[in-house]
Amino acid sequence: MSQKIDLIIHNANIYTFDSGQPRAEALAIADGRIIAAGSVSDIRDLDGANAARDTLDLKGATLIPGLNDSHTHFAWWSLIMQELKLAGINKLNKVLDLVAESAEVTPVGAWLQGQGWDKNLWGDEFPNRMMLDRVAPRHPVALMSKDAHLLWVNSLALQLAGLTRDTPEVEGGEITRDAQGEPTGILKENAMSLVHRVIPEPTIEQVEAAIEMALPEAHRTGLTAVHSIEDAIGFAAFQNLRAQGKLSLRTAVLLGNWAIPHLQALGLRQGFGDEMLWLAQIKFFLDGTLGSQTAAMFEPFDNSPDHRHDNCGMFRMDPEDFERQARQAIRSGFGIAVHVIGDHAARLGLDVIEKMQREEDSGRLRNRLEHVQIVTPQDLLRFAASRIIASCQPTHATTDRDVAERYWGYERAARSYQYRALLYSGAPVAFGSDVPVESIDPRKGIFAAVSRRREGENRPAFFAQECLTVGEAIRGFTYGAAYAAGDERRRGRIAPGMLADLTALAQDIFVTPEDEIPQTPVVVTLVGGSPVYLSL
Template identity: 30%
Template sequence: MLRAGQVFTGDQDRPWVSAVALRGDRIAAVGTDNELAALVGPRTEVVELHGRTVLPGLHDAHVHPLGAGREQQGCPLSDAKSVDDILARVRACAAARPGDGWIVGRGWDLSLFPQANPHKRLLDDAVPARPVYLEGADGHSGWLNSAGLARAGITKDTPNPAQGVIERDADGAPSGTVREAAAALVEDLLPEPSLDDDVRALRWAVEQLHRAGITSIMDAGVDERRLEAYRRLADDGSLRLRGVACVVVEPVDAAAAVAKARALRARFTDLPLRPSCAKIFLDGVLEGETAALLEPYLDRPGHTGALNATQGQLDQTVTLLEADGFAVHMHVIGDAAVRAALDAYRAATLANGKPGRHRTLAHLQLVHPDDMRRFAELGVAVNAQSLWAYPDSYIRDVNLPQVGQERVDRMYPWGSLVRAGASVVGGSDWPVTTVDPLEAVEVMVRRQDPALEEGPMLGKGEGLPLETALRAYTSEAARLLGHEQEIGVLRAGARADLVVLDRALAADRPTELSEAEPWLTYFDGAVVFRAAVPNGAPGPPR
């Protein structure tokens, strides 16, 4: 029994109560302390909440756990705050891994470099003799030193691959940055982690998800190796997560996309994270000017980026995937990509005679106002990465010169989409940004830097009420995963997935939302995370 708290049930009719009772892996009852008092017996474990907030187990509807674990095991750069800091870490990684093999890292901040385009000379000075490859925080850019370019065979004469960009100096020589498909010229040469390495990385990532209060996920990009790692954790009982896994497919070949997704679904159908979803990357990112826009980039007249498939190819791929029962999850950054994705969903609805289930578009940095209403009409969930939705250095220093103030003011339009009838779900894109959902909830509400009490706001009127933001990480996300009968709302008979925070959340104190931390995380009624406390301080019950 958890009592004397602020329990957000997520139920539209009774969203807040003070107590919740668990029996085994299920919720026995929710209500006031008085209503549930009769359930307390001599063997009942009672947790006195002292006003703390309880939420349904949180969902992350767009996350890459193995990617985060691999970053942690490699040369992590995501919290480096300066170019000098990045280079110092790369030197340290090279010193810790003697030999002549690749130095591989991830997470450098694109906004630290002019035009998000770091030069090979910087890495040459740090590590001159060994090849270095560093993936950017956006997951769409890579940075090499001269030795790395030479090892990959990228020269002045190497053409840009389809849907890829090799950034170049004035004389045509590669400058050190590669985008999108050009990164594959390097990534195919990098040492592959062993399955044991990946299992360790994934186990660490699951622990971090529990620490953040997350009990359900949509893994937004799996392949055979990732599913093998999930199976190993499921077999040894440490995969205490539920959700959906999305198999990455190429939209240019519909038959091949369906065959790949179908084969992995059949092989891993028994996983708690069933691969019943297909993931399509439809465009790139604004920082590399590979996002597909309806109007040109301001600093490259006539350039609008490009889609990774023709409209006909995309229509056919989505139609066949949905006809085979797959949810279709698409990466879309630019407004042209958003429109093409919505057009493909419409084409699939017409061809199949009904809309597909669990449709979602992720990121949505730019959405044309004419397309807002189409999300609800087509049953498409807005998959919001809200930690991007405030005017940070990416937006101020990189995006603003690219697209101008008018388009910046329209970025990540969650409020407009909700007013147009859309469902919004929350996802982190971890390790691109922190996995902390409460920090994202604050930005979803305030649209300001969560580290500051005051500051500039992105998009007037685009913030969401606190309860709407909480539902994005609970009941709305559960509906997207197809688990709404079991999780996402605290009610009698539902699975006992929930998180107890270390304080009370309050809509009138939005700047404190990101300060809250999980105190206890329950999965199927068992504690999977318990906060550590200083010696002598009262902590979570054992």
Template identity: 40%
Template sequence: MPNTNLLLENGLIYTLNPAQPRVTSAAIRGNRFVYLGQGEKARQIFCGEPADIVDLKGATVLPGLTDAHLHFEWYSTGLLAINAEQPSAENVIREVRQRAETLPAGKWITGYGWNHNVWGNGAFPTAAMLDRVAPHHPVALVAKSAHASWVNSTALRLAGITDDTPDPAGGQIVRDASGKATGILLEEAIKLVEKIIPPIAPEDLVKAVKQGMQNANRMGLTGIHDMDQPSVFRAFQQLHKECSLTLRVTKNIPLTFLDSAIAAGLCTGFGDDMLHLGAVKMFADGALGPKTAWMLAGYDSAPQDTGISTTDIEILCDSVLKANANGLAAAIHAIGDRANREILNIYSEAKKSHPGTGLRNRIEHVQLLAPEDTARLAELGVVASMQPIHATSDMYIADEHWGSRINGAYAWKTQLDNGAVLAFGSDCPVETMDPLTGIHAAVTRRRADGTPGPEGWHPEQRLSIEDAVRAYTQGPAFATGMEDRLGTLAPGYLADMTILDRDIFSIDPMDILHTTVLGTIVDGKFVWRSNQL
């Protein structure tokens, strides 16, 4: 559908433009702002031209919110899978039993979200528990952390995994005291089963992604930085071709496809303002929950464990240098302090080897830094791609596993004070992609029920509302080299906006969780509009 003139009036519009911080009206011609200011002058912009005039009735408007780290295919296809994010293993087993009763024998049962850390004794579940309710179906359930998978014996058999199968590089087949595979796969071992699960049909993936985009728009998102496989890139391209893309998409590509991208002459930024190529996504380590994050010293809860280096450091270094030399930025997952240090060392080498590229390398998560490394992201110009909701979700297990080093964990304020660019996201479906939940976590460091107390968890790392909003707007724009046209409301900039029912800058920060998205505008068009607007 072609763009038309759009005039928004009577709003509380936060522009993030220091020359004009707040206005009441915005005029959009096509897909760009032509005026921001007061109502009467805004109306004169379209004198004699047809325009859609919207009375905001005092609603609050922000620059369009972007999720700088999520897995959109995983999220979208997960809408078709079972919900394993349950309060107990028994509840998950009940969900599996119900799905098994509706599927023909031999069909895969997949799901996502289980978290053994909240199930009492913290022990991993087993294949035998699934075998009892689904003996004739292969079952594969991905953990909430995405760094573990719980499978049944049928899935193990189909994948050719026996008690004697060696651990793959960067992964682990968990075994009991007698050496028997338990049904838990960690890190790269997950792929042993993942690769034999039949893929979703391309046309079904397009439908699932379309539903996922609608959900994202209702949450106020106007853009995403996707970390999934090329299959979803094809789905995004199909929707873009059909003029049905309702999110701006920065598509990052897995390390596996680095050589193919170089051979094809692809560079970071290729595409247009709706869909373009981002960075090459790599992994340095695992996650906090299963204790696979790579550490400089053992976990407080398990001093003998230092986590897993999921990709050989020499491979990561060579890959970053190759990517940067060929016009491709890098985005590397790093959770533990050892992983983050190693990646910072690599980026330091890349900056020396390839100065002046203009590429914006990133670290994804930056969950724990040693004191000596806290200022290095800013010094090296590395984008801190972080997820505020991880802090409130992980705080108790972080205290348990990292207590002696906790001052360096989820330290957004420290990064900001040092001059690093924050680009906030959700890691959805690991957490909800609702950006207001992320903003709430960033400014309160509290859960919805108020825990751990009025000051929040390590309150010295709380952000102001403005800084949190910038991390969902200007930060992602900078990370993709689009800060000259996105992330700020100003004449000539792309017209992306998120419209809220209350002023999150003035309310009790806990009430941010009760804020409703009234409308979402992408490229000058409403992609979500409630009946209250």
């Protein structure tokens, strides 16, 4: 009896997240799976006469289960990554040079888009369409400002939008005009939509190309897998890449509730697909957001900008309609993943899932609430009791903290983003990024969960009692995300039989100062035992 070994990883500082053997120094991998973890001599003995084809010396790097992001909009992010990155550029000419370069490699007539320009960095001069016309006369150009409140376009873009001196103003926006009344090429707030609505939707080829370019960037941050909320074109693009053998990131696709009638008609079931790409839960939008004070709350927002004292946010779906559609999804063999930001939305999500568990579901399906930014104390305990996954994005806690205190007030903010309380309660917790709303980088997510501060920010933690240990934070991005996909028997731990999805970090982030976590280099990312990123 013998055992083929494809790869031995040794000289590694391994955190297995497997209770049977929490630490190891070496691994043996065959056919994309881990076949053994142990000391160097354990693995050497296993190897024996039967020399492995390949070995990887990690030179002491720290190896953890492959990072897995439980909440992305991957195709959307990929498309944004294709746009010109103008953030931090402190000279107007530099921006124009980048536009000129981009125009040279882009087919004439195609839109050039970019984002992140900041006129404050070059002396507060408003740019105009003529500047863009000089460097890109034959491409429509639309560049979003850093704060996303200004759109800078060229003459061709204005022309395609049918925007002239005669165009009336838009409620809640402004078409900036020169002394003669001609649009200058700067559109403010709601006026931006005049141009946005004429920019064509990307083709499937463009989405496919964008995802292909974005994959290495995801692996560079240590990611081996994502859950991604996709529309039909994004899902199709992922399938095309998979069919060509180009998909190196395990991707659980969540389609929106728009898909239910079609999934029903076809008889599709959650899980259909393969180990690289498969259908996961159905995504619902139950309420709005904290930032826009549209999250569904039991008590009114504080400091509501419209001076209302009774703004409890809103449900984006009628509760009865939500229940009806949730039932359809579950009857069709899909779990549900429900966007809930406010405590009232969380209550409804929990109520409906528990009702479905009683009335419809044998318990086979995994149901989850996304974001879970604030819940009442009594509801917090229901995640554990009913095995409902809390799918959270730790970076939100750090970017939202001031907004949370402003609109929820201190007492309510104290029960927001309660990752520690959820873990103590025994809730299944999965972590993700919500990219492109936040950075895709899971190291930033781990740092946020551990520190509850923004990088480089000299402030105390946001409710420090909710800070996690490094191990707890990583577990959310590994086992937790795998569990949310119903996939914890093959991913999320380093143990025999598990898929060989692994992330190696240059430093041991369990012991380095927490501020170093976000910059800790990833040295190797492996998916199914194959390196998809290597920088040893």
